[in-house]
Amino acid sequence: MKQSVILLVLMAxxxxxxxxxxxxDAGYVLIIRDGWQMETTxxxxxxxxxxxATSVAIVTLVLATVWDILSPFGAGGRWRxxxxxxxxxxxxxxxxxGRWAKAERLLSAAAxxxxxxxxxxxxxxxxxxxxxxxxxxxxxxxxxxxxxxxRLAAGLMAAHLALDEGYPGEARNELNVLRDIAPKNPRxxxxxxxxxxxxxxxxxxxxxxxxxxxxxxxEKAFYAFERRAWHGWLKQTADGAAPDTKARIDALRNIxxxxxxxxxxxxxxxxxxxxxxxxxxxxxxxxxxxxxxIESQWDDRLPAILECIQNVAPERLLALLEGWLxxxxxxxxxxxxxxxxxxxxxxxxKARAFFESAGNAGNATALAELARxxxxxxxxxxxxxxxxxxxxxxxxxxxxLPMPVRLGVSE
Numbered sequence: 001m002k003q004s005v006i007l008l009v010l011m012a013x014x015x016x017x018x019x020x021x022x023x024x025d026a027g028y029v030l031i032i033r034d035g036w037q038m039e040t041t042x043x044x045x046x047x048x049x050x051x052x053a054t055s056v057a058i059v060t061l062v063l064a065t066v067w068d069i070l071s072p073f074g075a076g077g078r079w080r081x082x083x084x085x086x087x088x089x090x091x092x093x094x095x096x097x098g099r100w101a102k103a104e105r106l107l108s109a110a111a112x113x114x115x116x117x118x119x120x121x122x123x124x125x126x127x128x129x130x131x132x133x134x135x136x137x138x139x140x141x142x143x144x145x146x147x148x149x150x151r152l153a154a155g156l157m158a159a160h161l162a163l164d165e166g167y168p169g170e171a172r173n174e175l176n177v178l179r180d181i182a183p184k185n186p187r188x189x190x191x192x193x194x195x196x197x198x199x200x201x202x203x204x205x206x207x208x209x210x211x212x213x214x215x216x217x218x219e220k221a222f223y224a225f226e227r228r229a230w231h232g233w234l235k236q237t238a239d240g241a242a243p244d245t246k247a248r249i250d251a252l253r254n255i256x257x258x259x260x261x262x263x264x265x266x267x268x269x270x271x272x273x274x275x276x277x278x279x280x281x282x283x284x285x286x287x288x289x290x291x292x293x294i295e296s297q298w299d300d301r302l303p304a305i306l307e308c309i310q311n312v313a314p315e316r317l318l319a320l321l322e323g324w325l326x327x328x329x330x331x332x333x334x335x336x337x338x339x340x341x342x343x344x345x346x347x348x349x350k351a352r353a354f355f356e357s358a359g360n361a362g363n364a365t366a367l368a369e370l371a372r373x374x375x376x377x378x379x380x381x382x383x384x385x386x387x388x389x390x391x392x393x394x395x396x397x398x399x400x401l402p403m404p405v406r407l408g409v410s411e
Contacts, residue, residue, distance in 0.1 A: 080112075081113060095127055121144035151178075155186060160191065189208055228348045230269055238252065245280040301368070332363040335354045348377065356370060
């Protein structure tokens with residue numbers, strides 16, 4: 001489209017320049033032949049020549065078309081093209097209806113026509129793949145690949161089939177080769193991203209995200225895919241083979257810096273990142289991530305990480321949790337976390353009060369912690385009562401089903 005516009009603009013400029021030149025001096029043409037002569041301007045003579053050349057080209061095209069239709073020499077080619085078209089249509093419907101053998105037979109025959117070769121060969125490859133005939137699949141794909149415009153289509157199908165059959169490595173290699181041919185093809189980018197995600201090759205997937213976002217028609221689905229990719233990369237780095245915890249922390253920080261701001265504001269990713277920092281001993285950094293914007297973007301998953309922080313004084317963490325509890329009284333997750341941090345500070349009474357409050361809010365885990373603490377403090381009666389309450393809470397979530405009658409109990 002752009003090339004056509006540029007060509008029209010250039011032709012218009014050339015016409016304007018030629019017209020200006022002719023206005024300055026129209027020129028003179030004199031033709032004499034056997035006593036016959038014709039006089040005219042140079043501009044009119046050129047116009048007649050251009051008009052005559054155009055007319056000859058149009059007449060030639062019309063006559064060629066008529067000859068192709070009426071010529072007895074082209075009848076065989078037209079008949080073969082008609083048969084190929086009919087086989088192509090019938091083979092397509094057979095493929096849709098799941099009649100794989102018939103579809104392959106018809107499409108393979110249609111592929112004999114150069115006009116339908118790429119589409120028919122790809123359809124035949126699909127039918128052969130459904131019959132698990134790998135040799136035939138390769139043959140049909142090579143047939144399409146050899147055509148001028150079939151390389152990309154054949155490669156995409158080969159990658160798709162390799163991915164379906166559980167060979168993501170082969171799919172990735174094929175798609176990487178195709179990127180040299182069509183680096184901006186949206187289907188290629190989407191398939192390569194899905195392949196890399198399947199392989200959990202997050203570091204190579206990340207450069208594809210901007211192009212994937214540009215071609216995405218479902219913003220919600222892309223956002224979920226992007227969040228999954230960053231989550232996977234963080235987890236892979238944390239579980240990786242870095243030589244020491246410092247190297248892992250540095251790698252996690254580099255990923256966090258590269259992460260777009262919308263992803264950094266995701267509570268799930270913030271909790272994951274802070275949890276890894278706490279796990280690898282950087283409690284101050286974890287605490288900084290948790291506290292940032294937590295008042296305006298509260299999420300119960302963030303404060304719970306405080307109980308994992310080992311290198312920050314538990315009294316300091318407990319003071320922070322108590323401040324949040326003043327703003328959110330009765331929050332069961334906060335109460336459970338505060339109780340566990342109080343245990344680390346060896347504040348048994350506070351821990352017991354926090355667990356009791358969380359248990360009253362219906363938190364079964366807090367009741368388990370309260371039972372364990374009560375037993376450790378020598379209050380076995382309290383521990384048994386708490387365990388019975390926990391069982392009652394758990395029973396409330398079970399379906400109502402018939403139970404056997406205990407022996408010795410009359411109906």
